[in-house]
Amino acid sequence: MSTTTAVNARTIMYREALNEALKEEMRRDPTVFVLGLQVAARGGSHKVTKDILEEFGPKRILDTPIAEASFTGVGVGAAITGMRPVVEIMFLDFSMLILDQIINQAAKYEFMTGGHGKVPMVLRTPGGCGNGLAAQHSQSLEALFYHTPGLKLVMPATPYDAKGLLKSAIRDDDPVIFIEHKQLYMTKGEVPETEYLIPLGKGDIKRSGHNATVIAWSNMVPRALAAADKLAQEGIEVEVVDPRSLVPLDKELILESVRKTEHVLIVQEAVRRGGVASDICSIIMEEAFDYLDAPVRILAGLNTPIPFNLNLEKHCVPQEESIVVAVKHLLEGSEP
Amino acid sequence: MISKELLAMMYRQIFMIRTFETRCIKLYRSGAIRGYFHPYLGEEAIAVGLCAALRKEDYIVSTHRGHGHCIAKGASVDRMVAELLGKETGYCRGLGGSMHIADVATGNLGANGIVGGGIAMGVGSALGASIRGEDRVTAIFFSDGATNNGVFGESLNLAAIWNLPVIFVIENNDYAASTPLEISTRDCDLYKRAAAYCVTATQVDGNDVLVVYEEAEKTVSQCRAGKGPVVIECKTYRHQGHHVNDPGEYMPSEKLEYYKKQHDPLDIARRYLLEKTEEAKVKAIEESVLKEIEEAVAFAEASPEPDVQEFLADVVRKYN
Numbered sequence: 001m002s003t004t005t006a007v008n009a010r011t012i013m014y015r016e017a018l019n020e021a022l023k024e025e026m027r028r029d030p031t032v033f034v035l036g037l038q039v040a041a042r043g044g045s046h047k048v049t050k051d052i053l054e055e056f057g058p059k060r061i062l063d064t065p066i067a068e069a070s071f072t073g074v075g076v077g078a079a080i081t082g083m084r085p086v087v088e089i090m091f092l093d094f095s096m097l098i099l100d101q102i103i104n105q106a107a108k109y110e111f112m113t114g115g116h117g118k119v120p121m122v123l124r125t126p127g128g129c130g131n132g133l134a135a136q137h138s139q140s141l142e143a144l145f146y147h148t149p150g151l152k153l154v155m156p157a158t159p160y161d162a163k164g165l166l167k168s169a170i171r172d173d174d175p176v177i178f179i180e181h182k183q184l185y186m187t188k189g190e191v192p193e194t195e196y197l198i199p200l201g202k203g204d205i206k207r208s209g210h211n212a213t214v215i216a217w218s219n220m221v222p223r224a225l226a227a228a229d230k231l232a233q234e235g236i237e238v239e240v241v242d243p244r245s246l247v248p249l250d251k252e253l254i255l256e257s258v259r260k261t262e263h264v265l266i267v268q269e270a271v272r273r274g275g276v277a278s279d280i281c282s283i284i285m286e287e288a289f290d291y292l293d294a295p296v297r298i299l300a301g302l303n304t305p306i307p308f309n310l311n312l313e314k315h316c317v318p319q320e321e322s323i324v325v326a327v328k329h330l331l332e333g334s335e336p
Numbered sequence: 337m338i339s340k341e342l343l344a345m346m347y348r349q350i351f352m353i354r355t356f357e358t359r360c361i362k363l364y365r366s367g368a369i370r371g372y373f374h375p376y377l378g379e380e381a382i383a384v385g386l387c388a389a390l391r392k393e394d395y396i397v398s399t400h401r402g403h404g405h406c407i408a409k410g411a412s413v414d415r416m417v418a419e420l421l422g423k424e425t426g427y428c429r430g431l432g433g434s435m436h437i438a439d440v441a442t443g444n445l446g447a448n449g450i451v452g453g454g455i456a457m458g459v460g461s462a463l464g465a466s467i468r469g470e471d472r473v474t475a476i477f478f479s480d481g482a483t484n485n486g487v488f489g490e491s492l493n494l495a496a497i498w499n500l501p502v503i504f505v506i507e508n509n510d511y512a513a514s515t516p517l518e519i520s521t522r523d524c525d526l527y528k529r530a531a532a533y534c535v536t537a538t539q540v541d542g543n544d545v546l547v548v549y550e551e552a553e554k555t556v557s558q559c560r561a562g563k564g565p566v567v568i569e570c571k572t573y574r575h576q577g578h579h580v581n582d583p584g585e586y587m588p589s590e591k592l593e594y595y596k597k598q599h600d601p602l603d604i605a606r607r608y609l610l611e612k613t614e615e616a617k618v619k620a621i622e623e624s625v626l627k628e629i630e631e632a633v634a635f636a637e638a639s640p641e642p643d644v645q646e647f648l649a650d651v652v653r654k655y656n
Contacts, residue, residue: 033467059467062498070490073456078464080445080457081395100487104450105457111654112436113446114429149655248656 009190017159017191018048018124018180021166022086024195026056029084032170035062035071036088036124045090046126046185072098072123076106076175079121084170091137092127092179099144106175107150119175122166126180128219128269129313133182135305138313140218140270145177146246146279152176152200153247157221159189161244164198172200181219203250205257209237212263212327215254215280217243220267220318227323238327246276254280255288262293265330269317272300294333299326338546340612346388346545347609348621350380353404354602355629356413360403360420363633364580369420371433376404378543378575381601382507383408385548386475386568389556395443395465395474397458399507400435402447405477410442413629417636425639451512452478452485455504459491462500462565473501473559475552481512483526489533492565496533501559503552504530506569507542513578514586527569535565542570543601546608572601 012020026032034040034049040063043050052061064071068089075085089095095102106119129138145153152174156162162180169176206221207228216224221242228238241257243250258264264284266277277298284296301317318326328334357377363369376383379401387396387408398405406416411427419426419437427437438446445461448454458476465472482488483506495502506526510517517524530537536558540551548570555566573595577584584592609618 031464031468062463065490065493065497067490067494069487070456070459070494073453073487073491074460074463074494077397077445077454077457077460077462078467079460080440081461081464083460083464083467085460100450100453101456105448105453109438109446112428112432113438113440114427114431116427117438117440117446 008193010193011188012159012191013185014159014162014180014187014189015046015048015185017163018166019050020191021163021170022049022052023055025167025170026052026060031082032084032086033060033062034086034088035064035075037064037066037090039063039088044088046180046182048124049088068094068097069101073101073105075121075123076101076109076119079119079175080109080117084120086122086124086170089123089125092125092141093136093139095123095125095141102145102151102175102177103148107148110174111150118173120173122169122176122178124166124178124180126182126185128181128183129306129317130183130219132308132310132313134308138306140268140301142179142246143270143275146276150175151247152245153179154200154245155179155218156244157184157206157218157242159187159191161198161204163191164196165200165244168197168200176200179218183219187222198244200245201248201250203241203243203253205253206240206242207238209239210261211237212265212330213239213241213257213261214265214267214323214327215241215243216267217246218269220269223318223320224267224323226320227327230320230324231327236327236331249280251283251287254284258284258288259291262291263330264292264296265323265326266296266298267318267323268298268300270301271303272298273303275300294330297326297330299323338549342388343609343612344621346384346549347605347618348625349384349408350545350602350605351622352413352625352628353380353383353407355625356407356416357403359629359633360417361580363420370422372400373420373434373580374401374578375574375576375580376401378595378601379507379509379572380404381545381548381605382505382542382570382572383477385545386503386505386552388549389552390473390475393443394472395445395458395461397445397454397461397474397476398447399454399477399479400447400449400451401479402437403434406437406439406444406447409439409444411437411439411444414632414635417632418639421636421639422641423636423639424642425636430642452482452487454478455482455487455491456494459495459500459502462495462502463498466498466500471501471560473503473556475503475505477505477507479512480506480508480510480517480526483529484512484520489529492530492533492535492567495565496535499562499564501562502565503555503559504565504567506567507572508569509572509574511574511578514582516586525569527567530567535567537567537569539569539571542572543595543599543604545601545605
């Protein structure tokens with residue numbers, strides 16, 4: 001809540017906030033351009049690139065064929081040679097087609113060249129489930145990018161964060177994987193009229209509390225906040241910590257909250273096995289063990305592909321109710 | 337008509353690549369150079385003929401077999417040897433090695449450890465130049481092996497639909513690592529694939545530097561004039577296996593002998609030069625190259641190793 005109030009704020013949608021960020025950066029810097037599938041004439045499958053073609057013309061926003069590996073590679077090459085491309089991959093799942101360009105090329109370029117080459121590129125893509133889009137359009141794959149040195153990884157939860165972080169991501173000299181969430185595109189929030197930036201690596205306390213810390217990002221943030229409201233009615237004050245960017249990770253903000261509440265639940269939509277939550281858990285164990293009053297708990301997606309049936313889908317990822325239950329278990333010390 | 341000076345410059349570069357690699361292979365055999373080393377021996381005329389038609393500000397994208405491209409685009413051999421030795425003074429400060437030498441300052445986006453990994457990047461540098469309204473072209477070097485990778489077809493298509501100034505240079509040396517081309521494709525004339533994307537293409541003798549240069553010259557001006565991408569297939573043959581430790585037993589000895597003894601790009605270039613220059617001058621070029629390479633080796637050997645503490649501090653600062 002700390003960062004979202006401004007004198008002249010309006011309420012706009014997450015996707016509109018992203019659209020504003022793109023346009024502002026494109027006005028500010030002629031090297032910023034956008035490419036992806038149906039981003040120009042149609043304004044993007046999720047409407048994030050709406051009206052950009054009209055304002056900036058076809059040199060600054062390009063519709064591509066369905067050729068993810070190569071148009072992402074085009075972004076990498078343009079970035080190396082002085083541009084700041086923003087590449088849109090229609091669904092995070094489709095980024096599995098571009099792993100060579102991201103993991104072998106973009107992530108390592110600056111390193112392999114001894115620091116004289118840079119890849120200032122942003123890859124925007126929506127992840128997550130909730131619409132019955134089934135197993136190949138619903139994944140939360142942030143762990144793959146989190147695992148790869150050389151990439152930054154941003155997962156905003158609110159319109160305010162989405163705008164401020166996308167602007168910083170575009171100005172960053174490293175490749176940034178910017179994972180949006182399908183369920184968040186139409187959500188609304190306050191966004192100032194005036195320009196602002198949110199630095200990568202700076203988390204946000206989305207709600208203050210002293211009984212337990214819930215660490216959540218992307219679409220798990222609104223769920224954690226809704227769960228916190230319910231718990232507050234029972235006298236349990238939960239602190240919701242949103243790292244906002246997973247790489248770099250605001251460890252200090254997390255540890256500070258842990259030291260205060262002494263109880264931690266990490267909520268992630270991605271499958272449990274090999275996830276970011278496990279890594280954050282290990283950081284807490286190594287750096288704040290003495291402060292803990294109970295074992296760190298993780299509430300994560302089940303180790304399964306996402307089913308099509310909506311009711312089944314709902315049972316595969318954390319929901320408001322399951323977060324409420326998990327916090328109670330954490331505080332009661334009962335079995336998860 | 338090609339000038340004597342240009343011919344001398346191209347011969348010097350071919351001789352430079354040949355000497356650089358021959359000398360570095362010695363260092364490799366002595367154990368001083370580690371890792372993978374993919375020699376460009378036998379293919380030198382392609383990089384040299386092509387890059388001679390480029391301007392300094394034009395871009396190239398190279399491959400794992402990339403030493404020749406680096407030298408032809410203007411890299412310094414001292415920093416190259418230093419990189420192969422893993423030294424702090426190398427192009428990548430010892431972090432990249434043979435397969436990752438890049439020199440953005442001379443327009444070289446870099447070698448690449450992934451076959452086909454750089455092709456799309458080259459389309460990107462061309463797109464960037466086109467957005468900025470510059471007339472820079474990009475030459476993308478890749479092998480016959482890469483043409484069977486999906487990203488080749490995708491990239492050719494992107495360059496075609498956006499009408500970008502890209503020269504796709506297929507270095508057709510008959511092998512994808514050790515796999516012969518004839519079992520990898522139904523038609524070994526790879527330039528023909530361009531027709532499916534409505535891209536102009538030619539096939540030339542990649543061992544003849546004049547042939548490569550003349551085709552490149554024509555092609556580069558076509559690209560620069562905004563007429564879109566082109567494909568040049570350069571037929572060639574390696575002088576040895578895929579890398580230094582590959583004896584290349586699968587390469588038929590008669591064919592290998594032909595390419596080494598009767599159709600060697602170095603001999604061909606030397607003959608051309610001798611038609612215009614007396615032998616003493618050619619020898620003087622060779623002497624100066626030999627000296628430059630020995631100085632490069634001395635520089636590299638005397639250079640410091642990367643500092644471990646500094647490296648570890650960089651890792652923490654940059655990646656955590």
